[in-house]
Amino acid sequence: MPPKRPSNGFIVPTLPSKRLRPEGATAAVDPIRAESERPASPETSPANDRILRPRSRTVNQAPGDDKRLVPEEERMYGRNKNGTENTHLIVFEPGTQDWARIYSLQNKKYWRCVGCRPKSIRAEFHGNDLYVPLTRFHQCQLKKYEHIRKDQEKVEKRFANACSIAEHIAGEPEVAIKNHIDNVHFNHPSSEWLRDRCDSLGVEYSTKAIQLWAKCNIEEIKTTSLPEEAEADPSTVYECISSLFTGDKRSAGKIEKSWTKNLSSGYKLLQQFAGHNFAKMSRDNNKILEDIIFANDITDFHLEFMARWFQCRVGIFEANRWKHFGNWSSSDYKTITILMKKEHEKYQIILTLD
Numbered sequence: 001m002p003p004k005r006p007s008n009g010f011i012v013p014t015l016p017s018k019r020l021r022p023e024g025a026t027a028a029v030d031p032i033r034a035e036s037e038r039p040a041s042p043e044t045s046p047a048n049d050r051i052l053r054p055r056s057r058t059v060n061q062a063p064g065d066d067k068r069l070v071p072e073e074e075r076m077y078g079r080n081k082n083g084t085e086n087t088h089l090i091v092f093e094p095g096t097q098d099w100a101r102i103y104s105l106q107n108k109k110y111w112r113c114v115g116c117r118p119k120s121i122r123a124e125f126h127g128n129d130l131y132v133p134l135t136r137f138h139q140c141q142l143k144k145y146e147h148i149r150k151d152q153e154k155v156e157k158r159f160a161n162a163c164s165i166a167e168h169i170a171g172e173p174e175v176a177i178k179n180h181i182d183n184v185h186f187n188h189p190s191s192e193w194l195r196d197r198c199d200s201l202g203v204e205y206s207t208k209a210i211q212l213w214a215k216c217n218i219e220e221i222k223t224t225s226l227p228e229e230a231e232a233d234p235s236t237v238y239e240c241i242s243s244l245f246t247g248d249k250r251s252a253g254k255i256e257k258s259w260t261k262n263l264s265s266g267y268k269l270l271q272q273f274a275g276h277n278f279a280k281m282s283r284d285n286n287k288i289l290e291d292i293i294f295a296n297d298i299t300d301f302h303l304e305f306m307a308r309w310f311q312c313r314v315g316i317f318e319a320n321r322w323k324h325f326g327n328w329s330s331s332d333y334k335t336i337t338i339l340m341k342k343e344h345e346k347y348q349i350i351l352t353l354d
Contacts, residue, residue, distance in 0.1 A: 067124070067131040068094075075130055078148075079155045080104060083287055088114075089123060090148055091132050099142040103132070115140025184313070184328060186218040189336045197310055198245050201258045208247020215351050218339070227317050227341045228354040234346035237298045241306075244338065244349065259302070262309060264293050269308045274300065297345065300325070312336040317350070318343075 070091055078088035089103040089111055103111035103123045111123040116139045123132040191210060198205040235243070238252040238259070245251075267289060270278040276288065283289060292301045300323070307314045307326030313335055314325040327335065339350040 066137060067133055070123075070130045070132055078102070078152050081155065083155055089130070090145075091123070091130075092145070093135070093142060098145055100145045100148060101132075101138070101140065101142060102148065113138060113140060115143070182223055184221045184331045184337070185333055186216070186221055186337045186339070187333055187335055188213050188216065193336060194245055200262075200309075201245070201251075201255050203242070203246055203251040203254050203258075205245070206247040209243075209245055212243060212247060212349075216339075216349075217352050218337075218350070221315065221337070221339070221353065223322070225322075225353040227339075227350045227352075229352040230341055230348035230350050232348075234343070234348055237302070237340070237347050240340055240347050240349050259306070260293060263302065263305050264289075266309065267293070267305070270301065270305055273304055310336070312338055315339045316347075317341040 074092040074094070076090045077086045078090050079085050080087040087105045089105075090100050091103060092100045102114040104114050106112050111125075112119060113121040113123070113133070121133055121138060123130060125131075191205075191207070194209050195205045231240075231243070235249060236252065238256045239249040242249050242251040242255055245255075264283075267281070267283070268279050270276075272279070281289065292299060295302075303314050303316065303323075303325045306312075312326060313328060315328075315337070316323045316325070317339070318341070339353075340347045341350055
């Protein structure tokens with residue numbers, strides 16, 4: 001039947017009459033609405049259908065039923081990829097020492113599951129008690145502890161090499177006297193050689209440098225040679241180089257900056273040195289290189305780089321023995337020789353040998 005048209009022209013629609021449900025009949029079930037109203041659980045909400053996340057809480061709130069307490073014997077600390085200790089938490093699955101998950105310390109505030117994409121999958125401490133999300137909240141797979149242990153051992157090894165550079169070098173026989181000959185000529189530089197090195201360092205050459213080199217009354221260096229006379233004023237390595245190249249110490253700051261910059265970009269000059277293959281080493285996010293380049297003290301890496309960069313020989317007399325950098329395996333009348341002695345982290349230019 002068509003709708004009635006009143007005098008004002010508007011059509012009034014006819015609403016369908018409400019049908020009464022017969023007695024004893026049940027309402028039709030809307031599956032979407034029913035699913036949305038169903039409480040979430042592992043049985044009704046599988047991981048591939050819905051991502052479960054722990055309820056968010058403030059730090060001071062007590063943990064809820066979405067987390068479990070981890071006994072002390074089922075957790076341990078580890079290092080991150082940069083070697084920083086106590087920045088990883090290795091948490092074993094209950095009842096097994098073969099499988100575990102890793103949590104990483106973020107911003108020194110909270111621990112986040114390394115394998116899970118949702119950042120809300122976090123562990124939290126309450127006092128000395130550690131609570132981690134229940135297994136069903138994780139989107140990641142468990143890792144074999146054997147693999148985790150091996151990864152940690154590799155990081156430990158890299159960290160030990162980087163943070164114990166001085167010790168490591170002292171224990172390496174190839175860093176000390178290596179393939180040297182008994183007698184090596186001491187060669188003085190020309191003004192041209194000094195000018196070239198000053199240009200490389202971005203400092204100004206002075207004839208006063210030649211006057212200092214004239215004080216070096218040395219003709220030959222033997223394995224039994226000992227320092228006799230040295231410059232009276234102990235200095236840093238950079239001050240010594242400044243004196244040798246410019247005649248005074250005022251350019252030490254510029255030399256240090258230029259040295260650091262060139263080591264950062266030209267570290268591959270080191271080639272194979274002290275157990276490291278610098279020729280194949282990447283600069284990006286390299287902890288070993290960072291610790292070498294920005295070390296507070298001069299290391300054997302710096303001295304070897306100087307010898308190769310300046311194309312000279314460097315001899316350091318320290319703790320009653322010589323340490324050689326550069327090519328000491330042959331003697332010639334061309335390779336410039338720089339000799340210094342080191343005491344209490346200070347250096348002096350050697351002028352004569354006994």
